[in-house]
Amino acid sequence: MDKSIKGKRTMITLEVKKKIISKHESGVRVSDLATQFAMPRTTISTIFKNKDAIKGASVAKGVKTLTRKRTQMIEEMEKLLLIWITEKQLSGDSISPSIICEKALSLHADLIKNTPGGSAEGEIFKASRGWFEKFKTRSSIHSAVRHCEAASANKLDADRFVLKFKDYVESQGFVPQQVFSCDETGLFWKRMPKRTYITKEEKALPGHKPMKDRI
Template sequence: MAPKKAAEAGKRKKEMIQLEDKKEIIRKHEGGMRLTDLAKEYGRRASTIGTILKMKKKITGRDAAKGVTRVSKQRPPVLEAVEKLLLLWIEQKQRAGGSVTKAIICEKAKALHADLLKQLPGTSADAESFKDSRGWFERFKTRSGIHSVVRHGEAASSDVAAAEEFATEFLEVIVSEGYVPQQVFNCNETRLFWKRMPKRTFITEEETSLPGHKPTKDRLTFLFCANASGDLKIKPLLFYHSENSRAFKKHKVNKEQLSILWQYNSKAWVTRLLFVKWVNVVFGPAVKKYLVDNNLPLKAMLLMDNVPDHPPGLEEDLLEDFNFIKVMFLPPNTTPLLQPMDQQVISNFKKLYTRELFRRCFEMIDCSSLTLHEFWRDHFDIVSCLQIITIA
């Protein structure tokens, strides 16, 4: 029995889940988030999350006091110190005219927390207690009074009826022709302003605006593609305005060994000719190998929107080895409703890209007098961008 007591004594009591977090868990679950993903995000067991969901009616019927100004008894003092230092840091950035986004604040909070754990005695038990989650950030905004403003200043109308009609038609094709999720693919393009300053910045409660910066407009265009089961991500197609960047020569980069297919034109746009090349050189071979390796029937569906660089007669341009690929196009003005890659896939990539970018940025600017703008302008090139893209 003695060893059992010793083991129990070594356990650290978890913080209580606040009412606001429970309501947030319920909202996310109702929005389609899986129980296991919620458990990972909040650092709890799946059974705990399941209990919260079972008590949904009781929890949603309760109201917390307006403004999360109270401090839980389980809240470690080091977290209070982190938020005080964080607010001072935001005020310093504000006076200097720097941009402070959610990603920057979260990254700085983690760095402050790690530094305080090293400096304050008896805080090692709190090493894993800080999570820069959405819930923490929203409560920090409420406690501190910071708010977001735009530095400088289309949503297309969606055809709901056409979207509903296509969804029915698409399902009929999938069922009648016997496609499984591993055989159904979607691709879509997006632009990445890889050196642009953040458009929004958080400032302290007393201020309402800040002077703007001239944005850096250097951009590239990505084409992402994956199957519905999510286990095959096709090598992305990347368009840039330069065939051979000077950074490639500086870092001795071999474009053939990149994790993307590098293409170029003066406007960094996807063109019909190069899209067909990507399908025959990258997409077709990757899909065929995947289907053969997984003992799946040699057939595939590629779903994409109806834009000029996606040729209507694409199936006729396919090489003979890839005539097993069927193409379907989304109806006009239905992309916001139906495009799978627009259902947080691309947005999550950009968030991960920005987060890694700021992590690298902090390593340099916190130890020097550089501003964020100067870092991106003078110390961040296209090769650095490609490294972060691979991580994201």
């Protein structure tokens, strides 16, 4: 075999692997497949050894590479996590990626703890950023901005105040440099983030009245 072919290392897509398996099962020899696909024979043989997993694998549309299969424990955890996200959405709570990952770790730990025989004790789940991005794609949750409740502000009274204040400024002879807005600084320790994650069925969130407990 050509040395340039032997030394070449490329990513083999799932689609190509399935094609190689199909050709081999139809009678094409390993040496001919190696030449046709410009791969070492050892690579072709490795594909055959894993043909059952490759043939049974299904990936999302547009994804061609085969990644490590999620365990049943993780799949169960993600189902529970999506239910929890829906509950948070209905109760009006805001959740961030870090909160979701923390909950995922908690749910996974609970599932392992409650698994008879401890068969899943050796399973490692880190709730990494990469996992979160893939979970977001699988579950179709998306980020949304939570707006303040429109009804909490009385626009009519605000417009009246503007006119009243304008008359007051003119009657007192204030110049523009003497009119400014000043607000205090405070820590709103119960205030939730404006951005949260919601399920795919929801396009937007209803307004809500934020808690204003502050120091």
